[in-house]
Amino acid sequence: MKLKLIACAAAAMLLGLHTKAQQKNYQWAAGTTDGIPYKYVSNDPMKTRFYTLKNGLTVILTENKKEPRITAKIAVRAGSNTDPKDHTGLAHYLEHLLFKGTGEMGTTNFAKEKPYLDQIESLYEEYNTTTDTAKRRAIYKTIDQVSGEAAKISIANEYTKLMATMGSQGTNAHTWVEETVYEENIPSTSLNKFLKVQADRFRDPVFRIFHTELEAVYEEKNRTMDNDAWKVMEAMHRNLFPTSNYGQQTTIGTIEHLKNPSLKAIREYFNKYYVPNNIAIILSGDFNTEAAIKQINQQFAYMQPRPVSSYEHAPEPEIKGPVVTEILGPSAENVQIGFRGGPEGSREAMMADLLSSILANGKAGLIDLNLNQQQKILSGGAYLRQYKDYGVFDIYATAKQDQSLENVKDLLFEQIDIIRKGTFDDNLLKAIIANYKLDEIRGLSSNDNRASQLMQSFIANKGEGWIKNVSYLQALSKITKKDVVDFANKFFKDDNYTVIYKRKGEDKSIVKVEKPAITPVATNDNLESDYVKKVNALPATPVKPLWIDYNKAIQKGKAGNAELLYVPNKENELFSLYYRFDMGSWNNKILPVAANYLSYIGTDKSTAEAINKAFYNIACNYSVNVGTENTTVTISGLQENFEKAVRLFEDLLLNCKADDAALSALKGRLAKARANRKLDKSSIMQGLNAYAAYGDKNPFNYTLTDEELKSLDSKTLVDALHQLNGYKHTVMYFGPAAIADASRKISTLHQTPARFNAYPEGRTFSRTSQTANQVLFTNYDMVQSEIRWVRNTDSYTPAKELTVDVFNNYFGGGMGGIVFQTIRESKALAYSTYALYLTPAKKEDSYSFMGYVGSQADKMNDAVAGMNELITTLPRSDKSFESAKASLKNDLETDRITDDGILFSYLAAQRKGLDYDIRKQKYDQLGKVSFSDIQTFHQQELSGKPYTYCVLASDKKVKMEDLQKIGQVKTLTLEEIFGY
Incomplete structure (x- = not known):
């Protein structure tokens, strides 16, 4: 569902009751700030201002004072659509290179460095046009040598470390079809x-440390070839867009173009598209708009505009299909049906968006009720991915056991036919609008959500369509059922679609990007440019940290016989009610199945379908989430409908009745879902990790056996549900009602016994002690290899948390960490790598260490050696250490735990045996932490210690003798990992 951010204060509007008086007037208006003109849309709840500087730079500002941070996005209207035909993937290359610094940042002496960079650029041009293999190898060897000399002068990742010192979180960027966006979250x-x-950065980008970064892009390409979902998405685009770049060019590019990069072409691309009239600076957060626009104007006035032509293409021909494609791979089978939608901001796009919610909205859509609810498929849904010129309308589903994908496809088309015939519930449109509005209220508090919506508007039409975003639901509310039916009959034709069958099998078309010979380059992470020193010296007013006094932030009362924890919502009319039980699947293995079963059964008075509709119609929701040691019931929505929502859930929980047919179908679907998990590499790695940490009997495989699942009966599950409220639990309320009112209403609606039942005895798991290196290996058909290092260490103590945080920031927690710098930046051994010392969630547990490298299989030995070197000897970089501490200090100063997060922070502290906010203790002691502290920590906890290595790879691509050199190898079957 596409989220649109607009106002919705009145409860009547939330229920879709539109009158003439409630219709708002949305129109563009204008103003100026110190001579800088801006536009805004009246009645925009975000109060967004759209500035255009004299050079054409767009600046989009929306204030949100919820926390002392700002989400910043610098968006460029250029992506894979605008890649040159002979250099696909170029926009994505450039995105990576914009992190390499400038003539002042990222170098110790640019005058000395530049001749090497010029030589590297020339060598790549020669390499690009050379076809002879031997000559190419010789040229690349020279590139490697010259790059090594240049790297001695550069400072790798200085930009990232500077942003970390500044307090930025989530330094990142992404490239997609129509955009390249650079993202920061700053104090x-x-x-x-x-x-x-x-x-x-945008004035003077220098493309240094190129060949190791290029190798990271190779790794990214290889990862996509191991990702069946990515391959399906690319096939969907190819089939829907047989003519235009929307389908004929991919973001990462072709292997042939990846092997033949051109720094000259990248520079030309930058000069063409990275101009002010093609860029927007988008800020959402805690700032003063007038002051911000002055600063932006001052800093970016140097930019000179140039003509930029948007990507234009010949209209795509009408699809004459259906166009059918099969994708092979090791993951679970599924089917996707794609239709081509209209341009952003068009009525066709709005109607398609509405259709996606009629089909699937998580509760009361046709796929939700007719297929998911009735368990005719394993799972399914629909969504619209909107671009500037077109939309991709995707309907998808996964098959049950022994169900053909063709049958699944037919079931999906039956739901389309229901829309075309108009035989769906007349109230569904009003309910969809009410739930859209509910989501919008929630979204207004999120800076990232606000900035993302504005970014999308800029990419589509430079923000000119924002008035349609703001007035979106008002326009949507005028659509009638007849409008929907008429549009559906035009949109869903008999042959204008593509079908992608994702089948299980070996994909023999995969050709991995070959590994070039790369000599590790210097990162010089202990050096600092004069530029960085100047930036760090700029004035900044420190933010005063705010800690939680749980005794003041949380009011306590009673809800029947249960303790009530209360935090008021002073921002809007939304509530969240929680029942928290200190028992989970370790106390009773059937609880997760019972919670799942609740979604498919009704009561004597209402069917499951009617209950789902009732919740959706009042824009409320419920869930029962069973963890290993906790179970949480959540009921949420509009406070006006609080009593209706709680009464609905309580009636369902206490009066649900057994349904053997529903259970039989659920068992079949669970069996299929469990089988599918064995095909998912991330689930397999999770299981390997648990095996390494706990042994053969572990939390991951502590689950029902196949026989236990088959033998489950409806009465046992229903009894477990009926008895749930009889166990001790804490009630938590976050909402606008006063505590006395909330306590009274909850006590009336939520019945608790005079004395709670004791919890069933919970299973406990003891972590293993690694005494010698061991390798746990599982075979999986993939291009890459994935390796995790696992080691259990000391018991939890609060005093250790600060050292752990500083160590993680310095060692392996991000792009500025030693692990990333060495494994990726210097040695080009992986696209993704990290290492973290993990703090347990409860006082009875112990700390542990986990490292990770995902690399090409032929790099595995080097990757293992590279990580082991860092685990054995901690490199010292005083600059990186101070950056790590500064980053943590900024995080603590600007961290705000608000809303219902206060309640869960309190529970988390309790699990650790704390009755205070540990962040204050960390902040007060941070200045005392020295490098010798984390060096001693590293020596005592990591260096020279045995580890369990979890390796997931193809046995055709890695050698067992190489694994045996690491430690004793144990090959695990999927049954050993999953427990069934």
């Missing part, structure tokens, strides 16, 4: 530093 007091760095 509000660092805005001046941020704007200076970004202005310089």
